[in-house]
Amino acid sequence: MRVSRRALLTGAGGIALGSVLPSHPSFANTEIKEYCLTATPGVANLTEDGYPNTAVWAYDGTVPGPEIRVRQGDPVRIVVTNKLGEDTTVHWHGIRLPNRMDGVPGLTQPPIRPGESFTYEFTPPDAGTFWYHPHANTLQQLGRGLAGTLIVEERAPIAVDRDLTWLIEDWRLDDDGRIAPGFGNRMEAGMSGRIGNTVTINGRLLDRVSVKPGERLRLRLVNAMLARILGLRFADHRPVVVAYDGQPCDPHPLEDDRLVLGPGMRADLILDMVGTPGRSYAVIDDFYRDLAYKLVDLAYDSVRATRERPPDAPPILPANPLPEPDLAAAARHEVALQGGMMGGMRIMGMGMMGSGAVAWAMSGMSMTGDGQPKMPPLLTLKQGQSAVLDLRNETAWWHPMHLHGHSFRVISRNGKPTTRKEWRDTVLVPPRESTEIAFVADNPGDWMFHCHVTDHQETGMMATLRIS
Ligand code: C2O
Ligand code: CU
Numbered sequence: 001m002r003v004s005r006r007a008l009l010t011g012a013g014g015i016a017l018g019s020v021l022p023s024h025p026s027f028a029n030t031e032i033k034e035y036c037l038t039a040t041p042g043v044a045n046l047t048e049d050g051y052p053n054t055a056v057w058a059y060d061g062t063v064p065g066p067e068i069r070v071r072q073g074d075p076v077r078i079v080v081t082n083k084l085g086e087d088t089t090v091h092w093h094g095i096r097l098p099n100r101m102d103g104v105p106g107l108t109q110p111p112i113r114p115g116e117s118f119t120y121e122f123t124p125p126d127a128g129t130f131w132y133h134p135h136a137n138t139l140q141q142l143g144r145g146l147a148g149t150l151i152v153e154e155r156a157p158i159a160v161d162r163d164l165t166w167l168i169e170d171w172r173l174d175d176d177g178r179i180a181p182g183f184g185n186r187m188e189a190g191m192s193g194r195i196g197n198t199v200t201i202n203g204r205l206l207d208r209v210s211v212k213p214g215e216r217l218r219l220r221l222v223n224a225m226l227a228r229i230l231g232l233r234f235a236d237h238r239p240v241v242v243a244y245d246g247q248p249c250d251p252h253p254l255e256d257d258r259l260v261l262g263p264g265m266r267a268d269l270i271l272d273m274v275g276t277p278g279r280s281y282a283v284i285d286d287f288y289r290d291l292a293y294k295l296v297d298l299a300y301d302s303v304r305a306t307r308e309r310p311p312d313a314p315p316i317l318p319a320n321p322l323p324e325p326d327l328a329a330a331a332r333h334e335v336a337l338q339g340g341m342m343g344g345m346r347i348m349g350m351g352m353m354g355s356g357a358v359a360w361a362m363s364g365m366s367m368t369g370d371g372q373p374k375m376p377p378l379l380t381l382k383q384g385q386s387a388v389l390d391l392r393n394e395t396a397w398w399h400p401m402h403l404h405g406h407s408f409r410v411i412s413r414n415g416k417p418t419t420r421k422e423w424r425d426t427v428l429v430p431p432r433e434s435t436e437i438a439f440v441a442d443n444p445g446d447w448m449f450h451c452h453v454t455d456h457q458e459t460g461m462m463a464t465l466r467i468s
Pocket of ligand 2: 398399400451452453456457461
């Protein structure tokens, strides 16, 4: 029998939903939304008209891949077909899903061979801004264009005039518009990683984005780059952060007027267009001192504002059903981030696994590549246990550390409690600093925990946590 969702939601059968359904918001729904994605070589016009096109690898041949939009609590099925000349997988970055759907080759699934398909199925428990990318030969596959946004909509829409996504990528192009070779260059691997020379928004090097005076935007920013960290400033505007990595936070203005987003990280901003009609306002990225550049101009239409002044308070996103870690009872572990240039590269003779160059380590272990069968876990946690990981960056470089299958609270920086204890799935740890994260190890399986600077991950800054 087919039960309509409406009947279920209104409890027509007289059953109190909360008592029969598990703790996740299960908005029972019998319809599965289905998508097909094909990883394939393609051609993209990344720069301006009149300039040469670029040969890329892309989902459905478009850069970025198609936006996947589902509703919180609705099941989704995504059939991924591999038309590349090499193995691939897809990782649904930030989604708390079953381990076998996590897309790590060797660890959670066999790689998808050329010509073959794999069906991913999961029900996103959290609303927010997520993204997807390969977890096989990631340096090349992500670096050549395989990435897309995965938006999980709130059950009730948020009051904004426009919902805008900027998936930001960078590319190292030569004069003929080709992607420059040299992926995995040793020198770069031990330093900042491969940083491109062309930064695109949704696959285009943009001059301007048109906005309307008075409108309120929800701007979803995704750093889908291999290595570049963004530090965005919005001239004469006051964006309000309402979520990090898909997880709602207390709405607050940017710290030091700048939004810092490392690779893999996202933020949702509420941006009220309070500028003057007809004028343009720059969005500047000045994360790397001396290398500041204009990402894009917000260009106002010259029409008068439809609204006299923007609505007052920014909307507060409904909380996601995240389990609250019990700090008093938590298991505590230190995780040292080691290696790299200027870090002495003192990682010889430590535990190593995988092939290829080694430049980094986590607590003395260097796992290289994108995932492997039988990786010995760095840590083992009991399912349901609260955990605090103290990430100690002993290197001279920044590391956006990403944990699969969970979101965590960032509870302290250099021993000082953070003010917001925000939820994230990727946390940027500055050189020689420490950061504590806390979460409930509620999702069983072997989960990746790695730096999202892809060169760092592939040359040793990768580990697994076992939850059983
Ligand atoms: Cu977005 Cu293991 O990565
Ligand atoms: Cu790193």
